[in-house]
Amino acid sequence: MSKKNSEYLINRKDNQYEVVIGLEVHAQVLSESKLFSTSSTKFGAEPNTQVSLVDAAFPGMLPVINEFCVKQAIKTGIGLNAKINKRSVFDRKNYFYADLPQGYQISQFKDPIVGEGKVILDMPNGQKEVGIERLHLEQDAGKSIHDLDPQNTFVDLNRSGVALMEIVSKPDLRSPDEVNTYVKKLRSIMRYLGTCDGNMQEGSLRADVNVSVRPKGSKEFGTRCEIKNVNSIKFMQMAIEYEANRQVDLIEEGKTIDQETRLFDTKKNETRSMRSKEDAHDYRYFPDPDLLPLEVSEKFIEDLKNEIPELPDDKKKRFIEEFKLSPYEANILVSDIDTAKYFEEVVTKMGKNKDIKLAVNWIIGELFAVLNSKDLEISQSPVSARNFAILINLIKNGTISGKIAKTVFELMIDGDKDPQKIVEEKGLKQQSDPKALEVLIDKIIDDNREKAIEYKQGKEKLFGFFVGQAMKASGGKANPQLINEILKKKL
């Protein structure tokens, strides 16, 4: 395997293969209640406590569309620069399973609510556009639990009927890295929109990954395999890597690839056949006669457009223009909505005489380090944006040095303390009085006469020694710039 010119190719002897990937991302709609019932969608409840008669498919129960979920799907479509279909149809996807109470899933087959769109990825070698084929709304199934009892399978219907958006990409992705960036970008857009919390641990975001390979330069697609229900980006990348190599090996051995559905075994790091094309379910899709076609007006869509916040791409552009950030810095700050919020709040709180560059360095450096070590999201930051802004201002106006600021920051973490107060209480204010510093330096030169002579004779390295002594004597509080100036003058 090589990454020449940042291209992801699989090499075998003289042959190079390109990997073609398409994703079907299942994103749980951020909504209090389910797609067709009023039961709660809250994560982590006791099994079967959030199940209505509709969710459990009791006789005579009927689905009623949750308008909020429709709005969420349309908003997401707008965020994906996609065509919103004014008329869409709910279909029944029929199959039997113990955790599918109706015996069918209500989904959208022929006429999805959102049509073609696109997403821009920032890759190290430039931008890449990934096409969106469609987005449709569908119900989630319940959960079968096989490992609680040796004889029985238990079923938890809390998830049954929860609204999902299935976002289908075009086969435009070419590497595990692109998949990583793509999923993160989708997640970022949906979090900005507030349409999906993107929480992969809780299963709010999962994907079916379609993988095929073809000789480099070939225009035709190879036979694809679909890897079902992968629930982390890392596993998606591992699964693609394994699957692409498996397919290349088959081709190299002169064998053919069977179109099939596969599972990724996270423990063994391999994909396994689940069912072949011949065994594929016949889902007998047909329009759900319990639901009328979903029709939305132009105004309904326009009103939603007005609710769309600034999205990552626009925010990034603005950050670069307005705050003179590098694309790299802007990318980091906009990728997560909460980071962007924090940053913008810091900017506001810093007031007029602000040093944005310094704030960015401190966010990306010190703040991220603390969050990482404590395993916290920025929304849970122990230091508020307000106090963070004060700290940056204290550095900017020379009240404390960068080095002291680190000490102050450490102290701020515990209970979001005001840095101004810390500086005062601990007497950490920088010594910037030239007279006081001159007295201090005179004493140091006096105490180290021999070294001062050596310096004057040309041993310039000793300058650092004097700086160090001066800082030490001031307890680190001396303004380093002033120390330098005075020392140069005195020596």
Next chain:
Amino acid sequence: MSDITKQSLTELVENIKNKKLSSTDVTKAFIDRSEKSEELNAYITNDFTSAIDKAKKFDQKPNLDLKLPGIPMAVKDLFCTKNIKTTAGSKILNNFVPTYESTVTENIWNEGAILLGKLNCDEFAMGSSNETSFFGNVQNPIDKNLVPGGSSGGSASAVAGQLTPITIGTDTGGSIRQPASFTGIVGLKPTYGSCSRYGIVAFASSLDQAGPMAQNVKDCALLHEVISSYDPKDSTSIDFKRNHFSKELTNNIKGKKIGIPKEYRVDGMPKEIEDLWQKGIQYIKDCGAETIDISLPNTSYALPTYYIVAPAEASSNLARYDGVKYGFRAKGENLIDMYEKTRSEGFGAEVQRRIMIGTYVLSSGYYDAYYLKAQKVRKLIKNDFDDVYKKVDAILTPSTPSSAFKIGEKTNDPVSMYLNDIFTVPVNLAGLPAISIPAGHDSNGYPLGLQIIGKAFDEQNILNIAYAMEEKINFKNKITDWWIK
């Protein structure tokens, strides 16, 4: 007391309001007669004890402003009733007790009526003779070993036999009108979207519609007024202005234009049906209305279209009866085995036949040829009606191509059984309202019905026409109480 059960709903309401009768008197009378009528097998489940309690409670503090004050009534066992077993005529729901009430029955109880029990019907409403019920055949009060029609056979038998003053049925392809015709009563299939489907065990969702069955048109109008309501819990329920059907009922239909569709003159139709139809045309004229010959060219495709659309929806609607959550469960080696055994033991032959037809027409490779084609034809059938309604106000046809047949006569010939619905099915496909009224007798003295089909949401009009004709026809049902020992 026997006197009481002979009274119409309108008379009973009046007598209760005038305090000539108490709800307890009326309830006891119908229970008494129901108990003597076990041979009809009209009931699957009775709730007599609590019915009397409810009647007594009503009498202690009677609210006489209600539309059905203390009126006892039994309902088809397709309506979910809270804490009362609801079977849909199937073994698979033999032990199913809902914790909820259908909107239609809720509306009825809210107007003061009292549940007597649940009436027999074809399994999941799939049948035209009530012979597919897991709970056995229902006898037609007209004659021994005569089918009452179906699927609302128990309902029709119970009204004709005076075990309940009125009832509600459901009509997917004729299940109210055909049994009404077979038993000499009135049955209305409302416009699709007029009555909520919430809490009704589904057969074919795009066709199912609840409706009233009664001794006469006025009773039917009153009950329809009670059950028809907009219901946000049913996404296909339609929010339109509903009439006070019973108050606005009039026999003045002068100047109305009634269409007579030539396509309903089918091959092999008995002469007495044709004669009945001609008599109907004469009655229309006698009422001062006008008849116009019309054509509904796609009528002959209605039955095959229906037998694709209805089973397709049913195959999916009945998937939920899998033994996992409620209802009958057979023991199995594993999940698939349990499914197979539960569904082959729990469903009867006709239901299985329709599930198989439905599964077939929806399967990949056949969907376009069957289901999609059927949807297109359905649209054409609806267009036929839209076209003629530019010229006429309503349409008059026979309700059925024959009178009631003997139990067992058609059980081995599903196609001949399906042909029973030939005049009723187009109405369901087009989502229109239609009423069947008793209009005469065949040579055996068995009742025959005429069907009046209306424009969508125009129930008042067909009720008025039926009301006017009823007066002219002056039909007398020949009930001999043969089953009462």
